Amino acid sequence: MRKDVLIVDDEPAIRRLLVGALDRAAITHTEAGTAAEALRLAQATPAPLVALLDLGLPDRDGLEVVPQLAALGLSVIVLTARDATQEKVVALDLGADDFVTKPFDSEELLARIRSALRRKAGPLANSARRDFADGHIDRETHTVTVRECAVELTPREFDLLWTLADKPGRVVTHERLLETVWGPAHRHDLNYLRVAVRALRRKLEVDPGRPRLIVNEPGVGYRIAGA
C-alpha cells in the first residue's frame, strides 16, 4: 500500500505530532528518524510522493539528503527555522520543492502537503496556461488576465510572471528567477528583479503597497499565491 508522505525527523514528539495531523487529514504516511532510514524508505515500492524533511538529522546533514530524495522522485518539503535564510536558499537550490518555517502552523503545513501531492498525482497538463490566485497567464496567446481584466505586460514582466506561476504557491529563489528571466550573467543583479517585481505588482496587485499576489520571502525568493 502506498504511503503518500515520508516524515523525516529525529524528534519523536514532532514525528508524533505530524503523524496526528496527517491522520486527521487522512493522508497516509511513514516515518524515519535518520537519514539512512529515510533513504531506505524512499526506495520502497511504491515510493512515497512527498518527503517532509527536518534538516537536523543525527547521522547526516539534512541538506545532503535533499538532492538524494529529489533524485528518487520525491517532492521535498523542508522544515526550517524562520531566520535560516541561507539554509532555505541552499535547500531550494539543491532541489527542494518548498519549505515550512518552524514552529509550523499545521493548517499551513497540510495545505503545502496537499498542493505537493496534487502536483505529483496529476502532473501538470503540459498546457500553455498557468492559474494563480485572481488570474491566469497564457503563453500561447501571450495574455494575462487578473480579476477578469486583461493586463498588458512587457516581455520581461511576462517571463517573470510565467516563471512564478509555473510553481504556484512555491518559492522560486531570487537567483533562479534572475537566471531564467535575465540570463545566467545576471543571477546576482537583484535590483533588476526588484524593479521588475514592483512594476508587475503595480499592474496586478489590488494594493501594491501591501502585496498579496506576489509575495517575497526576504533573503530567499518570490512566491505567487496559488489558485
Add this chain to the structure above:
Amino acid sequence: MNTSRPANDAERFLRLAQRGERGRLTVYLGMAPGVGKTYRMLQEAARKRAEGKDVVVGIAETHGRSETATLLEPLAVLPRKSIRYEGHTLEEFDIDAALERRPDLILVDELAHSNAPGSRHPKRWQDVAELLVAGIDVATTLNIQHIESLNDVVAGFTHVRVRETVPDSILASAEIILVDLPPEALIERLTAGKVYLPETAGRALANFFTLPKLAALRELALRFAAGSVDRRLLDELALTGAEGDFTVGERLLVAISAGKGGAQVVRHAKRLADLAHAPWTAVVVESGGARSIAGQQREQLAENLALASSLGASLLTVAATDVAQALVDEARNLRASQIVIGKSRRSRWFEWRHGSVAQDVIRKARGVAVHVVPLDEADEKPAQDRDANPWQAPLLALVPVAIAVAVLFAAEGLVPPAVIDMALLVPVIAAAVLLRTSAGLWAALWAALAYNYFFTTPRFTLLISDSANVVTFVVLALVAMIIGALASRVRRQAETSAGVARLNASLARYAGLLGGISDRDETARVACREIGALLDVEAVIVAREGERLVLRGNEGYTALDTVDEAAARWTLEQAVPTGRDTGTLNASDWQFHPLKTSLGLMGALGLARREQGRVIRADDATLLASLLDQTALAHERLVLEEEARQVGTLRERDRLRGALLGSIAHDLKTPLTAVIAAAEAIPDKGIYAEEVRIARSEARRLQRFLGDLLEASRIEDGGIEPRPETVDLTDIVAAVLRDLRQSESGGRVVTRVDPACPLISTDPVLLRHALINLLDNALKFSPEERPIEVALECDDTSAICRVLDRGPGLPADHEALFDRFERLEGSDRVGGSGLGLWIARNFVEALGGTIAASNRAGGGAEFAIALPLDPGAESEVHA
C-alpha cells in the same frame, strides 16, 4: 605665543561659567573710614529688596550713625554669634546661620575684619569666600589700605601698617563699587564728628586723615576700581572672542628670598602682574647653602612663599649654585617676560665681596625685563655669614695651615724648597673643601703669610729680601685664593646635587614602594610611614566614607577632634590646604592637603608635628608636593585596578551567562516546537476553547522569548554580520505582517507605505527581525482595540520605518529603553524578555542605521528605524 591661547581661554571660560553658580561678590570700596560705604551698601540692599530679592544683613556696623541705623531698620538682620574668649564675650558674624538661611543676598560689613579666636575662619573674608562657594551673593565693604597687594604702598606714605589685609584673589571676580568723597568733605565730616573713630586707633587714624594722605589714598582707590573694571571687561571680551593678543604670553617671575623684604618684592610683583593681566610664578633658588639657612629665616621664607601663593602666584623651587643663572634659566623656561627681584641697600664693599644677585640677573637676562625693587632692610646678606661667629672662619682656616707648616718645618731638608710653596696649597684646598668658602680664602691668606714668615729669608719675619720670593708670595696668595674659591664651589655643587639626588632617590623609593602594593590600606600605611619619615612629621590619610571621615595609614590616630575634623572636611570639600599654618581653620593641630587625581579628590593627607614651628619647612615644600602627587597617583592606580578587575570579572561572567543562555535556548527550542504545533492542532472550540487559546499564546510567547535569548547570545558573540542586498522595503513590511498573522493579533496592524520609496541596500533578515521586535513591543503595550500603524517613508538621505502605537507612551527618561533587560515600569504584566528592543537596536546599528523612540502627540509611542539610502541601489530599469 598663540599656542597658549586655547588653554587660557578655557580657563577664563571656566571661571566665567563658575561665576554662574558661585555667589557674586559686590565690594563697596572706600579710600578711608567714613566715606559712607556701609550707608551706600544698605541703600543698594533696600533697592534689591524692593525688587523682591531676599536680602539679609549678616553683619553691619552703624558706628552709631543714625542715618545708617534708619536704613538698617526694614532689613532682616541675622542674630550675631556670641563667642567667649578669655572672659570676654565677643559678637561675631554667624556663618552657619547664614548658610542655613540661604538668602539671595547677604550683607557682610568690613571684609578685612579678623574674627574672634575660636571662630571657623580666622578672617571674615574667608567666611565670605565660603558663602560665595555656597552660591550666595555677598555685598561687603572695604577700605583701600586693607588690600594685600597695596599694603606696602599705603604703609609707604601713611607710615601706618595695617595688619588686617584681604588677599587680592577674593577681589578678582568681585564687582567693585567705589564710594568716593572728596578728601576735604571727609575731613569736614570728621571734624563735624560724623565719623566714628575707634578710640584704640584714634591717634593713628587721626594722623591718617590729612589732606595729602587722603588724596593719595583716593587716587589709589580710584586706580584700583578702574583696574578692576578693566579686568572684568577683558574677561567678558575674552569670552566673546573680541580680545586682542595683548595679554597673551605675559608672565612674571619673582625671585623669593628669605629676608623680610621678600614680602615687599612679592607684593610689588603682584601689582605688576595685575597691571599686565599676567600670571606669575614665585621662584626659590636653593643654592648649596640654603639648607643651612637658620630657623628664623626659613620661617620667613615659608611666609614669603605663602604670601605669594595667597596672592595667586604659582610656586617653584629650583636647585642651583648660581642663583642669578638659575633665575634667568627659569625665566626662559617659563617664557616669562619680566623678572622681579629685590635689592637691599648695601655698601659697595659688601657687593664687591658677595656679588649682587640682582646685578648678575640684569647682566645675564636677555630679552627679559628686570624689575629691581629697592628694599628697606639690609637683610639680603648670604645666610652663611649671618649667624656665624665672624672669627670662626679665620680660626678654622688657621688649623690646616698650622699643621702643614709644622709638617714642612719638621721635614725641612727632606723637602726641596721649591716644593714648599706648592705644599702650602694643600691646606688651602683642604679648608675650602672641608670648611666654607670664606675659610678657604682665609687659609690662602694664612698660607701666604706663613710662607713669608717661615720659609723666606729673612726667616721669622714678614720681610722679604729676595725679589723672587716676593713674586712667589704673590703667586702663592693668588693661586691659593683661586683654588680656594674653586674648591668651595665644587663642594657646594656637590652638596646641591647630592641634595637633589637625595630628593630624587627618596621620591623614586617612595614611588617604588607604593607601586608594589595592591591594597588600599597597605598603600595608606606605607604612604604615611614614608612621608612621616621623609618630612619628620606625623602623617595620616583622611577619606570620606559616606558622611563619615575615616583615618587610614597611621594606627596612632583613629579619630579627629572637632576642629581637626572641620579642617579635614574643608580640605575634602574645597580641595585646598587647610589647618595649621594655613589661612583656614588654623586652630587645628593638623595641616591637611588634598590628594587630587584625575578621578577627583581621593582624600586628604593630614600632617602634624609635635614641636612648635611650621609643620612643613620651606625647603620641604617641593618634596611635599611631589609626595602628594605620588600618593594620589598610587591611590588612583588602585581605584583603576579595582575597576579593571571588576570589569574583567563582569565580562567573564557575562560571557559564561551568554553561552549558557544560548545552549539552554537551543535545547528548549525543539520541545517548544512540538508544544506549539500540538497547541495549534487542538481546535479552539467547545468548553476548553479558552484554555487552548491560552496554551497557544503562552507557547508563542515562550518561543519569542527563546528567540530573543538566542539572538542576544549571537550579538554578544559578535556574530551578526549583515549580508546586504537590494531590498524593497515593501517586501519587508509585508513579510513582517505575515509573521504576525501566523501568530496572533496581526489584524490590528495597518500599514502606510510611500510607494515612491527607492530600493535600498540592507540585510533583509536583520531588518525584518528588528521590525518584528518593534511590532511585538507595540502589540504588548497598546490596548487591544487600538490599531498599530507601520509607516514607511523616505526623504533624500534615509528610509524611515515607523511603528506607532496608542499605548501608555514612554516614561520621561526613556534613553535606557534600548538597554538590555530594560522594561517599562509595570510591564511585567505583559511580559517579555526585556531583550527585544536591545536586539532591534543592535541589528539596526549593524545595518548602519539608527533607532529612536519618542512619544506621539495624542498619546502612545513611536519607534523609528532610519536607514541610510544608498544612491546606487536603484539603477536603470531593465524590465
